[in-house]
Amino acid sequence: MTPDRLPRILRPHRLSEEVGAVLDRRIRSGAFAPGERLPTEARLSEEFEVSRAVVREAIARLKAEGLVESRQGAGAFVARRLGAGIFRMGPGLAEADGALDIFELRLIVEVAAAERAALRRTPEQLEVIASALARMDVALDRGEDGATADDDFHCAIAAASGNPLIGRFVAFVSQEFSASRAPTWSAEGVSRGLARAARDEHRALFEAIAAGDVEAARQAAQRHLLSAAGRLGVVVPTPHAARG
Amino acid sequence: MTPDRLPRILRPHRLSEEVGAVLDRRIRSGAFAPGERLPTEARLSEEFEVSRAVVREAIARLKAEGLVESRQGAGAFVARRLGAGIFRMGPGLAEADGALDIFELRLIVEVAAAERAALRRTPEQLEVIASALARMDVALDRGEDGATADDDFHCAIAAASGNPLIGRFVAFVSQEFSASRAPTWSAEGVSRGLARAARDEHRALFEAIAAGDVEAARQAAQRHLLSAAGRLGVVVPTPHAARG
DNA sequence: GCGAAGAAAGTTGTCTGACAAGTAGACAAA
DNA sequence: TTTGTCTACTTGTCAGACAACTTTCTTCGC
Numbered sequence: 001m002t003p004d005r006l007p008r009i010l011r012p013h014r015l016s017e018e019v020g021a022v023l024d025r026r027i028r029s030g031a032f033a034p035g036e037r038l039p040t041e042a043r044l045s046e047e048f049e050v051s052r053a054v055v056r057e058a059i060a061r062l063k064a065e066g067l068v069e070s071r072q073g074a075g076a077f078v079a080r081r082l083g084a085g086i087f088r089m090g091p092g093l094a095e096a097d098g099a100l101d102i103f104e105l106r107l108i109v110e111v112a113a114a115e116r117a118a119l120r121r122t123p124e125q126l127e128v129i130a131s132a133l134a135r136m137d138v139a140l141d142r143g144e145d146g147a148t149a150d151d152d153f154h155c156a157i158a159a160a161s162g163n164p165l166i167g168r169f170v171a172f173v174s175q176e177f178s179a180s181r182a183p184t185w186s187a188e189g190v191s192r193g194l195a196r197a198a199r200d201e202h203r204a205l206f207e208a209i210a211a212g213d214v215e216a217a218r219q220a221a222q223r224h225l226l227s228a229a230g231r232l233g234v235v236v237p238t239p240h241a242a243r244g
Numbered sequence: 245m246t247p248d249r250l251p252r253i254l255r256p257h258r259l260s261e262e263v264g265a266v267l268d269r270r271i272r273s274g275a276f277a278p279g280e281r282l283p284t285e286a287r288l289s290e291e292f293e294v295s296r297a298v299v300r301e302a303i304a305r306l307k308a309e310g311l312v313e314s315r316q317g318a319g320a321f322v323a324r325r326l327g328a329g330i331f332r333m334g335p336g337l338a339e340a341d342g343a344l345d346i347f348e349l350r351l352i353v354e355v356a357a358a359e360r361a362a363l364r365r366t367p368e369q370l371e372v373i374a375s376a377l378a379r380m381d382v383a384l385d386r387g388e389d390g391a392t393a394d395d396d397f398h399c400a401i402a403a404a405s406g407n408p409l410i411g412r413f414v415a416f417v418s419q420e421f422s423a424s425r426a427p428t429w430s431a432e433g434v435s436r437g438l439a440r441a442a443r444d445e446h447r448a449l450f451e452a453i454a455a456g457d458v459e460a461a462r463q464a465a466q467r468h469l470l471s472a473a474g475r476l477g478v479v480v481p482t483p484h485a486a487r488g
Numbered sequence: 489g490c491g492a493a494g495a496a497a498g499t500t501g502t503c504t505g506a507c508a509a510g511t512a513g514a515c516a517a518a
Numbered sequence: 519t520t521t522g523t524c525t526a527c528t529t530g531t532c533a534g535a536c537a538a539c540t541t542t543c544t545t546c547g548c
Contacts, residue, residue: 015502016304040528051503053297056529060260060301064308072529073510087331087416089409101409108356108410109349115483165333165345166352172331214483239359239458259531284499295532300500316500317539 015050020058027067027078038076089176102177103229103236113170114221116161118209125160126210132156133206140195194231201227259294264302271311271322282320333420346421347473347480357414358465360405362453369404370454376400377450384439438475445471
């Protein structure tokens with residue numbers, strides 16, 4: 001646990017964010033039911049003792065997130081389908097239990113991506129994967145940080161799955177959780193051989209994809225992600241434990 | 245009970261949305277580079293010939309979407325990592341090739357969710373799944389629309405996976421693609437027996453989860469989703485074809 | 489000349505008041 | 519009951535002002 005993140009200690013408070021956060025909670029908690037009309041802007045500005053401009057800005061955020069829809073003259077309404085069109089991880093998910101949840105989702109999607117990449121990758125896509133792998137090797141030899149190349153490697157595999165949606169989703173998750181690769185590539189991680197272990201797992205995965213061996217790719221991807229979780233002290237239970 | 249969900253044929257234009265759309269395009273197209281400072285609010289309000297309030301509301305949306313960050317006194321800046329923290333499907337994805345991509349992602353995540361639900365579901369969660377199944381039966385008997393119950397069924401299984409992230413993601417994908425269930429539950433679909441076929445698949449999946457049989461749950465979920473895709477005329481290739 | 493303190497200009501955040509555009513409910517007329 | 523009108527209400531937009539904060543420039547002491 002290396003929490004090098006100091007998010008909002010020094011950030012000056014913004015009224016519109018506070019108001020937005022309160023409304024957000026009320027909506028998600030069900031205090032305002034879907035389809036129900038929100039109090040008017042004037043009413044809210046009274047309740048929170050802020051100007052209408054602040055309320056409007058807060059509601060603008062909620063509208064952008066798909067939680068609220070407003071109609072001129074009628075009012076603002078809680079969306080019938082909360083947050084349609086947008087998926088977000090939510091802050092603070094990258095720690096404690098959240099890490100396990102994210103790793104499990106990564107395991108599911110990235111293993112599937114690896115299988116499909118083994119089947120469908122084009123020579124060009126294989127080249128991109130190989131390039132990321134090579135950059136990791138260079139970083140390892142020189143004792144530099146290979147976290148970015150690590151990131152690229154995973155994203156390149158997902159991109160080679162032939163499904164752009166999978167590619168984008170893996171990129172999203174990986175970005176969201178990029179901090180998780182830091183311990184492996186830190187000075188301590190390198191000295192403890194974590195980076196080298198990760199490199200070997202990556203190579204096995206690459207070779208399986210290069211060979212077009214779906215089953216080997218599945219196993220290599222699963223082994224790698226479980227090991228990566230282990231390097232963070234997270235144990236991901238898997239229904240396939242007997243097979244993997 | 246009035247379902248006022250007509251597609252808003254002629255939505256009155258909202259200035260803030262138009263301004264926001266223009267800025268959105270400029271940022272995504274790279275006209276404003278990541279990290280670069282945006283023109284000031286005053287400048288933008290001049291350019292678009294709108295009030296500063298409109299510009300602020302537009303920027304508030306972009307901030308909510310993670311495209312822009314602003315600092316009081318300094319200005320508004322294009323985010324270094326565009327849209328970090330948010331995943332969206334993008335419009336128009338639910339047709340043509342997009343349907344295949346979404347179905348493949350659904351297949352991956354929902355099959356995994358079914359496996360985990362078979363392992364981890366609590367009696368309460370099983371009850372929720374059973375309830376959705378029962379509602380589908382009622383709808384089928386009465387010739388009513390069971391699409392909502394169908395939706396609930398899938399989401400309930402994902403929720404029973406024990407991983408809230410999976411639950412939310414399936415809810416997201418399913419919502420995004422809710423139109424896909426319509427053909428099954430339409431009058432024509434019911435008369436052609438599509439709804440009945442779907443019901444049988446659902447029941448098999450439910451029983452596998454109730455019995456805690458991981459392998460059966462996996463197969464039932466896969467079979468159901470592939471059949472569902474087939475009912476839409478989509479053929480999803482799967483690396484597990486030999487096994488399933 | 490140079491570094492530091494301070495002034496000045498510029499920018500976002502918030503407040504206030506006002507009017508335009510659009511909606512919903514009441515009420516009267518047919 | 520149906521229809522049309524009216525009125526109160528709500529959101530959308532505008533304008534101007536000030537506060538809070540950042541950046542840049544100026545000035546002063548050395």
